Amino acid sequence: xxxxxxxxxxxxxxxxxxxxxxxxxxxxxGLTIRAVAAQAQLSHALVVHYFERKERxxxxxxxxxxxxxxxxxxxxxxxxxxxxxDRLHALLEQEMARLGHQPRHTRLFFEFWALGARHEEIRSxxxxxxxxxxxxFRAIMQELLLAEPSTFPGATADGMAAVAVSWIQGCAVQxxxxxxxxxxxxxxxxVRGMIGRLA
Amino acid sequence: xxxxxxxxxxxxxxxxxxxxxxxxxxxxxGLTIRAVAAQAQLSHALVVHYFERKERxxxxxxxxxxxxxxxxxxxxxxxxxxxxxDRLHALLEQEMARLGHQPRHTRLFFEFWALGARHEEIRSxxxxxxxxxxxxFRAIMQELLLAEPSTFPGATADGMAAVAVSWIQGCAVQxxxxxxxxxxxxxxxxVRGMIGRLA
DNA sequence: TCCTATATTGTACAAATGGTCAACAACCAC
DNA sequence: GTGGTTGTTGACCATTTGTACAATATAGGA
Numbered sequence: 506x507x508x509x510x511x512x513x514x515x516x517x518x519x520x521x522x523x524x525x526x527x528x529x530x531x532x533x534x535g536l537t538i539r540a541v542a543a544q545a546q547l548s549h550a551l552v553v554h555y556f557e558r559k560e561r562x563x564x565x566x567x568x569x570x571x572x573x574x575x576x577x578x579x580x581x582x583x584x585x586x587x588x589x590x591d592r593l594h595a596l597l598e599q600e601m602a603r604l605g606h607q608p609r610h611t612r613l614f615f616e617f618w619a620l621g622a623r624h625e626e627i628r629s630x631x632x633x634x635x636x637x638x639x640x641x642f643r644a645i646m647q648e649l650l651l652a653e654p655s656t657f658p659g660a661t662a663d664g665m666a667a668v669a670v671s672w673i674q675g676c677a678v679q680x681x682x683x684x685x686x687x688x689x690x691x692x693x694x695x696v697r698g699m700i701g702r703l704a
Numbered sequence: 705x706x707x708x709x710x711x712x713x714x715x716x717x718x719x720x721x722x723x724x725x726x727x728x729x730x731x732x733x734g735l736t737i738r739a740v741a742a743q744a745q746l747s748h749a750l751v752v753h754y755f756e757r758k759e760r761x762x763x764x765x766x767x768x769x770x771x772x773x774x775x776x777x778x779x780x781x782x783x784x785x786x787x788x789x790d791r792l793h794a795l796l797e798q799e800m801a802r803l804g805h806q807p808r809h810t811r812l813f814f815e816f817w818a819l820g821a822r823h824e825e826i827r828s829x830x831x832x833x834x835x836x837x838x839x840x841f842r843a844i845m846q847e848l849l850l851a852e853p854s855t856f857p858g859a860t861a862d863g864m865a866a867v868a869v870s871w872i873q874g875c876a877v878q879x880x881x882x883x884x885x886x887x888x889x890x891x892x893x894x895v896r897g898m899i900g901r902l903a
Numbered sequence: 904t905c906c907t908a909t910a911t912t913g914t915a916c917a918a919a920t921g922g923t924c925a926a927c928a929a930c931c932a933c
Numbered sequence: 934g935t936g937g938t939t940g941t942t943g944a945c946c947a948t949t950t951g952t953a954c955a956a957t958a959t960a961g962g963a
Contacts, residue, residue, distance in 0.1 A: 531822075532819075532821075532822050533733075534732075534733045612821045615817070615818050615821065616818045616821070618814070618818070618877060618881060619814050619815045619817070619818040620731075621880075621881050622731075622811045622814065622815070622880055622881075623730075623731050628881055631881050631882075632881050632882040632884075632885070635878060635881055635882050635885075636882065636885055639885075656897075657894070657897035657898060658897050659893045659896060659897050660893055660894040660896070660897030660898070661890050661893065661894065663887065663890050664887070664890035664891050664892075664893050664894030664895075664897075665894040665897070665898075667874070667875075667878060667886060667887075667890065667891045667894065668871065668874070668891060668894045668895055668898070670874060670878065671870055671871055671873065671874015671875060671877075671878065671891075672867065672870055672874065673874075674870065674873060674874045674877050674878075675866070675867070675869060675870015675871065675872075675873045675874050676866075676870060678817060678870075678873050679834060679866060679869065679870065679873075681820075681821055682817060682820050682821070682827055682830050682831050682834055683830075683831040683834050683835065685831075686831070686834075686835055686838075687866060688862065688863070688866075691860050691862050691863035691866065692863050692866045692867060692870075693863075694858045694859055694860065694863050695856070695859040695860065695863030695864040695866065695867045696863075696867055697858060697859070698855075698856035698857050698858050698859030698863075698864070699856060699859070699864075699867070699898045699899065700898065
C-alpha cells in the first residue's frame with residue numbers, strides 16, 4: 506500500500522490536529538475515534554494504538570488546546586507600563602481581542618469547561634488554568650489596592666482577580682451565544698468605567 | 705400487565721423530570737431515550753411517542769429548565785429599595801445565592817450554553833434568556849448612570865448590563881470548576897467595591 | 904356488556920461506536 | 934539480500950442508540 510512511517514511525536518501531533526478539527530466542527534460530543542482518523546487520513550486502529558482509549562485522546566486534546574492557545578502571555582509591551590491600572594487595561598484588552606482571534610479555541614475551551622463539571626480529570630486541569638489566570642490578575646490587583654486603598658473598599662486582591670476572570674469568561678460566553686446583541690467595545694468601556702480612567 | 709393511563713400533560717412532565725435527572729447525572733451527552741425512560745419507569749417507546757425525536761426532547765428539556773429555574777425574579781423585597789444601587793446589590797446577591805441553591809440547574813444551563821455554540825435552535829433560546837437577563841440589569845444601570853453620570857465615565861447602560869451578566873456567569877463557572885480556590889463572598893465583596901458602597 | 908380508540912409495550916433493525924487482533928508492509932541492522 | 938522489528942491496516946465483535954412497528958392492555962361510550 507501507499508502509507509509511510511512517521512516518528513511517534515509527528516503522528517501524535519497529526520492525530521491531535523485532526524482531533525481539534527473534528528471537535529471544532531462537531532463538538533466534543535461528536536469527537537469519534539473514526540472521525541479523527543478520517544480527518545488525519547489514518548486508520549482508526551492507529552489512533553487507538555497511539556492513545557489507547559478515547560478518554561486519553563480527549564485529555565490529550567485538552568492539554569494540546571491549553572498549550573496552543575496563546576492565553577495570558579503578559580508581553581513586554583504590557584509589562585512596560587509603570588502603573589498597574591494601565592497594565593490591567595492592556596491585559597484585558599489583549600485577552601478580549603484574543604477571544605475574537607482564536608474563536609475555535611475559545612469555543613472548544615468552553616465545551617471543556619462544561620465537561621469539567623462531571624469529569625474530575627478535566628476539572629482539575631481546567632481549574633489549574635483558571636488559577637493561573639487569576640494569579641496573573643491577582644498581582645496587578647494587589648498593586649492596585651496598595652496604591653489606592655480607598656478606591657475599592659472591602660475588596661481583596663483575590664476577589665478582584667476572580668472578577669477580572671469573570672469579565673473574560675462572560676465576554677466570551679455572550680459574544681459566542683449572542684453576537685448580534687452583544688457589543689464587545691461597550692462591554693470593555695463599561696469595565697473601564699468601573700475600574701477607573703485610563704491615564 | 706400493571707400499567708396505567710395518564711393524561712398527556714402529566715406524562716410529558718414525568719418524562720421531562722426523568723430527562724432532567726438523567727441529564728444532571730450523566731450530562732446532556734449521556735441523555736439517552738432509554739435512560740430517560742428507565743428513570744421515569746416507562747418504556748422507551750413511550751418517550752418516542754411523546755417527543756417524536758430525541759432532538760425535540762432535548763429542546764423540550766431546555767424549555768423546561770428555563771421555566772423551572774427561579775432565575776431573575778425581581779421580588780418585591782428588591783423592588784422596594786428606592787436607590788438603584790441598592791437594588792443592584794440585592795439582585796446580585798440574590799442571583800449568586802441562587803447559583804448555590806440550584807446547583808443542578810446551574811450546571812445543566814452551563815451545558816446548554818456550550819451546546820448553543822453549535823445548534824442554532826438552542827443558541828436562539830439561550831440568547832433570548834441572556835437578553836432577558838441583561839434587560840433586567842439594564843434598567844437599573846440606566847437609572848444609576850442618570851443619577852450619577854460621573855461615576856462610570858464612558859460606560860453605557862447596555863455595556864454595564866452585560867458586565868453584570870458576566871459577573872453571574874463568571875461566578876457560576878469558577879464556583880463550579882474550582883470550588884476550593886474560589887470564594888463567592890470575596891467575589892461579591894470585590895464587585896461591591898467596584899460599583900460603590902452599600903448604603 | 905361489548906366495542907372502539909388509543910395509550911403503552913416489546914421486539915426488531917440498521918447504523919455507529921469503542922475496542923481487539925491477526926496479518927502485512929516498511930524500515931533497519933547485519 | 935535477509936531477517937527481525939514495528940508502524941499500520943482491515944476485518945471483526947459486542948454494545949449502544951435512535952427509530953419504526955405491530956401487538957396488547959386499558960379506559961370510556963353505546
